[in-house]
Amino acid sequence: MIAIMYDGLQLGTFYKDKDDITRLKLDDNIKRSWLPYIFDIYLDEDMDKVINVWKKERVFPKDRLGSKQMLKEIGLKKYDVDKIAEITRCSVITDPYWIAYEETDTYTKNSIRGQIDSEKYPYNSLKLTDEEKYTWRI
Numbered sequence: 001m002i003a004i005m006y007d008g009l010q011l012g013t014f015y016k017d018k019d020d021i022t023r024l025k026l027d028d029n030i031k032r033s034w035l036p037y038i039f040d041i042y043l044d045e046d047m048d049k050v051i052n053v054w055k056k057e058r059v060f061p062k063d064r065l066g067s068k069q070m071l072k073e074i075g076l077k078k079y080d081v082d083k084i085a086e087i088t089r090c091s092v093i094t095d096p097y098w099i100a101y102e103e104t105d106t107y108t109k110n111s112i113r114g115q116i117d118s119e120k121y122p123y124n125s126l127k128l129t130d131e132e133k134y135t136w137r138i
Helices: 037-041 047-058 067-073 081-088 112-116
Strands: 003-006 009-016 022-026 097-100
Touching: 022 047, 037 047, 047 081
Parallel strands: none
Antiparallel strands: 003 009, 003 097, 009 022
C-alpha cells in the first residue's frame, strides 16, 4: 500500500478502483487542504499521472551537477526517476511531504526530514493535539 505522508502523519492511501484507475482515499479526519497542492486540485483524476508529475519535481534532475555521484550514493548505475523516487521516498528537506512505499516505512527511518533533526522537524509538524484520531508512521 502506497501512502502520501505529511511528516509522520499519513494523509491517505492510493488504491485501484474497479476501472483500474489509481485513486487517493484520504484517511479519517484529514483535511484536503493538507495535501500537496497538485494532489488537492487533481484529487478526482487518475493519481498515477499526478504521482508521476510530482515525482519528477522531487528527484534531482539528470543533468544536475554531481548527479553521477548522487546516483552512486543511492546505489544506482543509471538515472531512473521511479527508482530514485522509491529510494528517497520523494522526501526533501524543504517540505514535509513524502511517499510511504511499504507498510513498514516510517518518518524517522525513510524521510529526509525525519532522519535529520527531530527538534527542528518533529513528526507532528501540524501540532495536532488529538493524535489518536490519525494514523502515524513514526
